[in-house]
Amino acid sequence: MKLAPGDACPDLDLPDHTGRARTLCELASGDPVALLFSRGWWCPKEQRHLREVTALQDEFEVAYARIVVVSIDASEVQAAFRAGLGARFVFLSDPERRWLQRLDLLEQTDTTHRPYRPTAFTLFPDLTIHATYDGYWYWGRPTMEDLRQDMRTISRAVREDFER
């Protein structure tokens, strides 16, 4: 499954960083979403990028938008990583790589961890994809300004009173 702008992102069903069953639709809960597939806590590029995203969470929280991170790390590992980052957004855990295979997001060059290939999607509240970012190379990831601009575009489209 190769996802592109305009496609419907699957409603991922995975445990969160507390081990509680979640769905992406439930987490979106009517808001735009930045969905980030991450290699895992051990990757210095992920650490760097997620520190940036964590800094951006203050804006997401007051702008009625959501951040969701997916990785192969176990829930308890994600909880520790999340605490270390100071993140308040939700991590989804896929150690069985259940969605990794269905989404065709295997990181081909890391045969040790077999993690997700760093990939980001910005989503409308109904999980329609607005934009995709292939972050195999670090510069392919969305910058914080990219995420702001995407959230602005989506919010303008879905919030009836955005333009007054």
Added chain:
Amino acid sequence: MGDLPKGAARLAFDGRELYAGTGPGRSFMVDARCLQGIAVPGAYAHVCALSDGAAVLEFDQPEVQQVRRDALAWWITLLGDALVCLTTLALDASHYGGAITVTRAPVPWSEDPFARIFPGTVVRSDLFCEVAPPPGPVLERYAGVAWPGGRF
């Protein structure tokens, strides 16, 4: 209090007991989902509120914002499977009267971030239902609908 906004329910607290709807003590508005569904019997409700009507803050004050950030950051994670639900206690469209965290078992209540604003009282209750914890954000969506309830 006038009519309830959609998504809100009433709860009363007299300093020792909780009452769904109206009852003795102080009346609050809560996230209605916490009282709708199959209640968890004998749950532990940590009520970080006072029966004194003077115990009130505005929702937008920084300390009220921060304890919700703390709830998202680590309080919910700390509670794990013990969590049943949580809700802030709204007095009206803009005033915060406290919060309740409901669990299946005793938990480290001394860590409750909401207790930094108003001290907590543990109340055994059969009123509360399981509600998935909020993924965010930390702001109310509609005036008078207690966080984390309500949606656009």
